[in-house]
Amino acid sequence: METAVLIGVVLAAGLLMASGVWVGLVLIGAVIRIKRPTVAATRETPGGGAATSRPDSSQP
Amino acid sequence: MVASVALVAGYLIILAVVAVRARAAREYADFSLAKRSLPLALIFGSLCAAYVGPGFSIGFVGKGFQSGLLFLLVGLAYAAQNMLVGVFIAPRLRSLSNCHTLGDAIGQKYNRTCQILAGVISVGLCMGFAAVMANAAGVVVKDVFGIPKWIAIVLIAIATTLYTSFGGLRASVMTDALQFTLFTILMPAILLFTMFVPLRDGAAALAYELKGATAAGFQSTSWVQILGLVAAFLLGETLIPPYANRALATQTTSASRNSFVLAGLFSVVWFTIMISLGIVARAIVPAGTGEDDVLLTLVKTIMPVGGYALLLVALLSVIMSSLDSLLNAGAVAFTEDVIRPFVKISDRASLICGRAATVGIAAVAAAAAVAVPSIIKGLLICYTVWAPAILPVAVLGLWLKKPRPLAGILSMITGVAVALSFQFIWHDAVEIPAILLALAAAAAAYVLGHFLSVIFVGSR
Numbered sequence: 001m002e003t004a005v006l007i008g009v010v011l012a013a014g015l016l017m018a019s020g021v022w023v024g025l026v027l028i029g030a031v032i033r034i035k036r037p038t039v040a041a042t043r044e045t046p047g048g049g050a051a052t053s054r055p056d057s058s059q060p
Numbered sequence: 061m062v063a064s065v066a067l068v069a070g071y072l073i074i075l076a077v078v079a080v081r082a083r084a085a086r087e088y089a090d091f092s093l094a095k096r097s098l099p100l101a102l103i104f105g106s107l108c109a110a111y112v113g114p115g116f117s118i119g120f121v122g123k124g125f126q127s128g129l130l131f132l133l134v135g136l137a138y139a140a141q142n143m144l145v146g147v148f149i150a151p152r153l154r155s156l157s158n159c160h161t162l163g164d165a166i167g168q169k170y171n172r173t174c175q176i177l178a179g180v181i182s183v184g185l186c187m188g189f190a191a192v193m194a195n196a197a198g199v200v201v202k203d204v205f206g207i208p209k210w211i212a213i214v215l216i217a218i219a220t221t222l223y224t225s226f227g228g229l230r231a232s233v234m235t236d237a238l239q240f241t242l243f244t245i246l247m248p249a250i251l252l253f254t255m256f257v258p259l260r261d262g263a264a265a266l267a268y269e270l271k272g273a274t275a276a277g278f279q280s281t282s283w284v285q286i287l288g289l290v291a292a293f294l295l296g297e298t299l300i301p302p303y304a305n306r307a308l309a310t311q312t313t314s315a316s317r318n319s320f321v322l323a324g325l326f327s328v329v330w331f332t333i334m335i336s337l338g339i340v341a342r343a344i345v346p347a348g349t350g351e352d353d354v355l356l357t358l359v360k361t362i363m364p365v366g367g368y369a370l371l372l373v374a375l376l377s378v379i380m381s382s383l384d385s386l387l388n389a390g391a392v393a394f395t396e397d398v399i400r401p402f403v404k405i406s407d408r409a410s411l412i413c414g415r416a417a418t419v420g421i422a423a424v425a426a427a428a429a430v431a432v433p434s435i436i437k438g439l440l441i442c443y444t445v446w447a448p449a450i451l452p453v454a455v456l457g458l459w460l461k462k463p464r465p466l467a468g469i470l471s472m473i474t475g476v477a478v479a480l481s482f483q484f485i486w487h488d489a490v491e492i493p494a495i496l497l498a499l500a501a502a503a504a505a506y507v508l509g510h511f512l513s514v515i516f517v518g519s520r
Contacts, residue, residue, distance in 0.1 A: 013248030020244030023105035
């Protein structure tokens with residue numbers, strides 16, 4: 001009984017922590033990605049001037 | 061004291077950084093649904109962070125302390141609900157085009173009157189849930205800063221409202237993901253610390269206390285009460301506005317389904333940890349401690365000051381992530397379902413309306429927070445109203461070929477009226493839980509409305 005309880009608790013705690021790490025890593029990726037296109041999205045307009053468009057957040 | 065304040069301040073700064081990086085919403089579609097661009101992991105984290113509020117943390121630890129595994133059984137009903145929604149409802153909801161809220165979906169399936177009714181119920185429910193969250197936040201923050209509870213409530217309401225009103229759903233989801241990461245690491249760490257440091261043989265203590273607590277729980281709770289609790293947890297939070305918004309905000313229908321199924325599986329593990337924490341606390345915390353005080357008392361007793369401050373950060377994450385989701389969902393429901401059906405307003409006006417509604421809902425919730433009895437009781441009252449009022453209409457509307465507006469209107473009005481009557485006026489009149497009575501009445505009213513419609517309007 002005690003061994004089963006121990007295994008269950010450690011397994012559950014490990015699963016929770018792993019899911020937290022997964023979401024945390026994706027969040028860091030998302031936060032980094034938000035900034036990058038702001039610079040990359042600067043493009044030439046047909047009139048010759050430069051226009052800076054906002055990043056397209058609909059892209060994954 | 062200094063360590064606690066420094067940790068909480070550090071947490072709020074990181075939260076602000078993430079909220080600022082999420083950017084202010086510049087269009088209503090961004091504010092309401094983050095332009096449907098959110099990936100599975102963030103929606104999953106946000107969904108879990110939204111439902112893991114004070115009830116599913118502080119409340120469940122208290123229930124584990126009092127009644128052992130009984131509430132794990134009840135929690136399984138909640139997990140089943142999430143998975144059922146993921147498989148049967150969320151993909152259908154997500155597949156509707158130009159749909160911002162659950163009320164919007166009801167409006168598309170029935171008519172404008174049904175949308176407005178669903179919108180009013182959604183806004184009211186978000187206010188009720190937000191009041192429960194604000195009350196819990198007040199309890200936690202007043203301990204850190206040594207300030208009166210009402211000031212603590214106001215401070216948390218202001219902090220949450222700031223990033224939710226400017227960033228909309230994207231800021232809400234991204235800060236939720238940060239908060240999810242924090243509490244999913246900190247809360248199991250507290251359990252493992254409790255089991256292996258002060259108790260040394262925590263597994264033996266847990267196994268011993270588990271039997272006694274569970275037996276006491278089943279002895280002190282009748283089968284009718286257990287049935288009522290299972291029904292409340294199975295149905296009470298189904299598709300509440302923040303969850304519906306997340307189902308609608310995913311990139312694809314499969315991401316919508318998977319996020320709910322994963323969130324259901326996560327809840328099983330989460331409840332196991334919270335209930336275990338409550339059971340193991342029986343070996344440390346004095347018997348007779350109030351159920352909402354068990355977790356705080358446990359950590360105060362066994363942990364150094366820094367550890368207690370970490371718990372406060374974890375609890376703040378738990379509470380603020382639920383509060384911001386409710387504020388955003390309530391504001392979007394108000395704009396989309398209560399204002400827009402009456403007045404044609406521009407995208408910019410909708411955005412301003414959404415922001416103003418966020419502030420308004422936060423203000424009402426903060427004012428009502430002092431009237432909340434206990435966390436779980438407060439949640440159960442909200443469940444009792446929501447499930448009968450919306451579930452039959454939403455679920456049947458998404459599945460029936462020709463849902464009838466009369467059925468929707470009758471069902472929602474009957475559901476709210478019966479739930480409120482049996483919750484507040486005749487709560488001792490019958491033994492059957494109010495949620496079941498109201499749900500049966502709402503379903504009956506739906507069937508009546510449907511057939512009256514078929515008879516008098518025809519099969520058109």
